Amino acid sequence: MGLLVDGKWVDQWYDTKKSQGKFVRSEAIFRNWIYPSDQYDANQTEHFQAESGRYHLYVSLACPWAHRTLIFRHLKQLEDIISVSCVHPDMLENGWEFKQDPDFQDAHVDIGDPLHQFQFAHQIYTKAKPDYSGRVTVPILWDKQTHTIVSNESAEIIRMFNSAFNELTGNTLDFYPQELAKEIDEINDRIYHSLNNGVYKCGFATTQAAYEDALIPLFDTLDYLEDRLQGRRYLMGDQQTEADWRLFTTLIRFDAVYFGHFKCNLKRILDYPNINRYLQSLYEHQDIAKTVNLDHIKRHYYYSHKNINPTQVVPVGPKQLFLP
């Protein structure tokens, strides 16, 4: 685990001293945008044009943020338009790596960097910006034409995937419809702070108070969602939206990793019947199950965070994720 300082890799864990033991997530740095041809403006440096074969998505199959982008690539039928590869689940002193390993082959996404044959993800960041300072995170959306990072912010990558390539794919499914935008933004905001990032705030807290401050709102939100999903198929009712998929990637990791490793252990998702039914229905939607790799997920968290789990032993369970 580390970060780049003026383009040089430094091995260093998150610093929580300045924030009273609290984990504070840094902002993503690359925030350009891909537009369909009729909205693209060549004079704007942050504009990129939607084209088939031009972009490559680097993900970790373990990472909930990267998982969103993989799901949207699938839902929006972008598989033939945007290529993908993943990192090895272990994130140790060199950060994310493209190490080959027969034990962690995935049936659908190859480990590796097919574009540059780099060994480490931090080399992609310095290729885009030689003096880059900051964390080296996944997902990374890479432009093969201008050799740079379009975006390393999953929330924005899924918005681009939602609409920018529609004329190339013919897929006009809309997971962020204008009439629901305000309500989606509101629920995303609550779920982001208390759950998506809330599990990390619990797990990476280095004081009892910081941990408990994150744990309470986390379970308040799960209780709220259990009520909200009573008699509702999706968060917005009958319509599946991006809010569901942003929530899904945290829920599917919860009982396997966050409950134990991150100490989010007041209840399991298995103990919430409505959330559990909802999680299962999302998991079984189309081929979404193919984007879920529990071996990468468990190995990444339990093996990479040596300060939380010094033995690096990876648990065998849980046996059951869904109610019978």
Ligand SMILES: N[C@@H](CCC(=O)N[C@@H](CS)C(=O)NCC(=O)O)C(=O)O
């Ligand atoms: N804002 C980013 C966050 C991505 C993120 O934090 N990814 C984690 C993996 S789950 C990562 O790469 N962490 C490496 C680090 O913080 O050094 C997004 O949503 O895309």
